Amino acid sequence: MTDSGNTTAAVTISGITKRFGDVVAVDNIDLEIADGEFFAMLGPSGCGKTTTLRMIAGLEFPSEGSLKIFGDEVGTLPPNKRPVNTVFQNYALFPHMTVLDNVSFGLRMQSTKKREAASRAQEMLDLVQLGEMSARKPSQLSGGQQQRVALARALVNKPKVLLLDEPLGALDLKLRQEMQTELKSLQRNLGVSFVFVTHDQEEAMAMSDRIAVMNEGKLLQVGPPSEIYERPANRFVADFIGQTNLLDATVEDEDHIILTNGDRLRAPSPHRPGTSVAMSLRPEAISIGERGSTPAEHEATSLVGQVESVTYLGHAIDYVVKIGWIDLEVRGDATAGTRRFSAGDSVSVWWDRTSDWVVAD
Amino acid sequence: MTTAQTTELSPKNLSDANERNKRRQGFLMAFPAYAYLLIFFAFPLGIVVVYSFATRNRFGGTDLSDWNFDSYIRLNDEVLRNILFRSFTLALLTTVICLLVAYPFSYFLATRTPTIRNVLLVFVMIPFWSNFLVRNYAWRVLLGSDGPVSRLTELLGLGETRILFTPTAIVLGLVYGFLPFMILPLYASLERLDWSVLEAARDLGATGFQTLRKVTIPLSMPGVIAGSILVFIPSFGAFVTPEILGGGREVLLGSFIVSQFLEARNWPVGAATSTVLMAVMLASALLYFRKGGRTL
Structure with missing residues (x-):
């Protein structure tokens, strides 16, 4: 049944390309999603993440490449012949059926007896806390409830992989946070792989075991959230995930870079001298102090500048520090007793040697 | 105050x-x-x-003084019952054929790009640009015993085709005349369809045919009902097509009403027949509003 000897990945994508006419939506990507993994595909709209998901579901067929689900090639198999189910972006519930009929639809299509299908659907609805809504029509439910119905409708079929296309996109913030936790625990209990498409990087970070970052049809980086956040593979990933300062620079030697204003910083990188790079520096990783107060051990990773603006956030203070013509965002402490700065103050900023990260352009 | x-x-x-x-x-x-x-x-x-409710007088005029149900009672006559039955069957047949032809076409139309849709919609409406009567006479030429259809079957060795002046010719003409009335509402309801719902059905294990039966058709029901009513009602009372293509051999409701007014000069019976016809139409329209008109 399987051709790879050891543990079989839930989804194996190799060399997949999808073209719509002249547009390349997905450009030669390779990806392996493990069984039982919560996997997020993240990227701006139009990056090809939804197309990739739809190819796994069978709603689109790849133009090139191979797609396997648990070792079986499914490239051009229609969606009804695949052991996966999808939670659609706008839920796509059947408006002419009751909630119960919606949920039992998949079972009925597998020729499960009507009574058994109904009782299993009812169980699943109880699980998502909608047991009492089974006789209603989808239009009589709130967005959050419809979302749960869509989830129940997919899960009742016991898919080997559950695909979710921006399932929380239409919910308001509070409900979204609740559903994030709920989805995560549901996935852990079921032990099924969830493949989750989102453009919300915080959502991806909070929920996933691994994240794939995509842009313009290309797969840029795959890894656990901390790796993606701390060690972005390139400028796009660094910029897309979280807030960061991207300082343009040139590599001087293997340990140093030179910023565009001439400041020399200690920042090891594997790039050849002369390469133009960007240094990613998270605002929260930077310390701020009076000019000249830089601790000796951080001297090689510090800069001096002038506070340009101050934004009070309650739990923190955001400073923009002007270093020559470079703007540096710094997130300062707002706890009582810490020195606060105001616009025009001369300051030093420094960071730990391990918190910067140099990416190629 | x-x-x-x-x-x-x-x-x-x-x-x-x-x-x-x-x-x-x-x-x-x-x-x-x-x-x-x-x-x-x-x-x-x-x-x-x-x-x-009035009475016909001896001179073919109508007396409005004497009110009665005579005309309605006369409708319960063997001959008229046959006419009603025949008209009903032909209208039903026309509606069913229109539905079977129009549904796949409308589906096709709704899945095209906007530009192609508009071009195809214009093709659907082109027949309306010429006179209905002229178009019916064109069919008479087509179906005539020395027309192209008959010539073709003769050439193929199937012998002469005698369709003209038969119920088949009437149904052909009616389908031709009223097909756009079926296509347009069907297209309108299929075009509004949320296609992701069809994808969801496939994703949940339904085959293409199951998706059509369980999701597509139920969701396009408003269009099916509206189109059926728009085709059935005018077919039921049609006059021009049965006269021209049926050659008046087959008396249908429309011809009967006309003959009551013009030839028999029995206005009350003609009026009663029309009233019954309208009642049937009204009933169908109510059915539409109850079944299809409600928002899904």
Whole structure:
């Protein structure tokens, strides 16, 4: 049944390309999603993440490449012949059926007896806390409830992989946070792989075991959230995930870079001298102090500048520090007793040697 | 005391005033249409209903003094029952054929790009640009014993085709004439369809055919019902096509009503038949509003 000897990945994508006419939506990507993994595909709209998901579901067929689900090639198999189910972006519930009929639809299509299908659907609805809504029509439910119905409708079929296309996109913030936790625990209990498409990087970070970052049809980086956040593979990933300062620079030697204003910083990188790079520096990783107060051990990773603006956030203070013509965002402490700065103050900023990260352009 | 009450600007008074204002504006805008319909539609309709209860006098005129149900009782006549049955069957057949032809086409239409849709929709409407009567005579030429259809079958060695002046010719003509009335509402309802719902059905294990039966058709029901009514009603009372393509051999409802008014000069019976026909149409329209017109 399987051709790879050891543990079989839930989804194996190799060399997949999808073209719509002249547009390349997905450009030669390779990806392996493990069984039982919560996997997020993240990227701006139009990056090809939804197309990739739809190819796994069978709603689109790849133009090139191979797609396997648990070792079986499914490239051009229609969606009804695949052991996966999808939670659609706008839920796509059947408006002419009751909630119960919606949920039992998949079972009925597998020729499960009507009574058994109904009782299993009812169980699943109880699980998502909608047991009492089974006789209603989808239009009589709130967005959050419809979302749960869509989830129940997919899960009742016991898919080997559950695909979710921006399932929380239409919910308001509070409900979204609740559903994030709920989805995560549901996935852990079921032990099924969830493949989750989102453009919300915080959502991806909070929920996933691994994240794939995509842009313009290309797969840029795959890894656990901390790796993606701390060690972005390139400028796009660094910029897309979280807030960061991207300082343009040139590599001087293997340990140093030179910023565009001439400041020399200690920042090891594997790039050849002369390469133009960007240094990613998270605002929260930077310390701020009076000019000249830089601790000796951080001297090689510090800069001096002038506070340009101050934004009070309650739990923190955001400073923009002007270093020559470079703007540096710094997130300062707002706890009582810490020195606060105001616009025009001369300051030093420094960071730990391990918190910067140099990416190629 | 009354003045104090009317000038007081309480929130309730204001919202009432706003309501009144809106209603008045709505009425003013609808007035021309209302007036036109009242004068040229409702009023003559009333006359027809009134005449159906009147009596024909010996000179072929109508006496409005003697009110009775005679005309309706006369409708329960063997000959007329046959006419009704025949008209009903042909109209039903026409509707079913239109539905079977139009549904796949409308589905095709709804899944094309907007540019192609518009071009195809124009093709659907082109027949309306020429006179209905002329188009029916064109069919007469087509189906005639020395027309192209017959020539073709003769060439193929199948012998002469004698379709003209048969019920087949009438149904062919009716389907041709009323097909756009089926395509347009079907297209409208299929075009509004949320295609992701069809994808969801496939994703949940339904085959293409199961998706059609369980999801697509139920969701396009408003279009199916609207189109069926739009085809059935005019087919049921059709006059021109049965006259021209049926050659008057087959008396249908439309021809019967015309002959009652013009030849038999029995206006009350003609009016009674029309009233019954209208009642049937009204019933179908009500069915539509109850079944298909409700929003899904």
